[in-house]
Amino acid sequence: MSEITNPCVSCGACCAHFRVSFYWAEADDAGGPVPTALTEPLSLLMRNMRGTNDRAPRCVALEGDIGGCVSCGIYEQRPTPCREFSMSGEAGIHNEACDRARARYGLPALFSPSLPVMTESYAAAGARELSEHVQSPG
Numbered sequence: 001m002s003e004i005t006n007p008c009v010s011c012g013a014c015c016a017h018f019r020v021s022f023y024w025a026e027a028d029d030a031g032g033p034v035p036t037a038l039t040e041p042l043s044l045l046m047r048n049m050r051g052t053n054d055r056a057p058r059c060v061a062l063e064g065d066i067g068g069c070v071s072c073g074i075y076e077q078r079p080t081p082c083r084e085f086s087m088s089g090e091a092g093i094h095n096e097a098c099d100r101a102r103a104r105y106g107l108p109a110l111f112s113p114s115l116p117v118m119t120e121s122y123a124a125a126g127a128r129e130l131s132e133h134v135q136s137p138g
């Protein structure tokens with residue numbers, strides 16, 4: 001049986017394209033899971049992952065080379081937007097934001113109506129669930 005590879009582990013584009021912002025109380029100084037040292041204040045009620053609000057965004061927790069081998073250094077502690085962001089094509093659903101982030105790094109779009117079975121297999125294999133990085137800097 002051939003091994004199924006999750007495209008996220010050789011991508012990481014969304015971690016270096018969007019501003020990753022979340023409610024301040026998700027940080028561990030307020031009892032949440034996210035290491036405060038890896039965040040910065042964004043507004044009175046919001047924080048963002050350090051590095052993601054820069055002109056050339058890249059989350060400080062992202063390890064590896066985009067489009068190569070990547071991982072999240074705080075995977076179990078990542079904030080809500082990262083938990084909710086879906087790989088494009090997962091369960092047959094297009095995520096334009098995923099494909100847009102990939103395009104920035106010259107990576108092909110993942111969604112194709114002909115691929116729902118394959119992408120459901122990725123999810124079943126424990127696909128790394130990245131989340132909703134909904135805001136671009138600038």
Ligand code: SF4
Binds near residue numbers: 014085
């Ligand atoms: S969710 Fe999309 S952009 Fe993010 S790492 Fe996975 S494939 Fe890449």
Ligand code: SF4
Binds near residue numbers: 060061062063075082
């Ligand atoms: S998944 Fe991890 S590396 Fe990517 S943006 Fe979220 S915290 Fe940063």
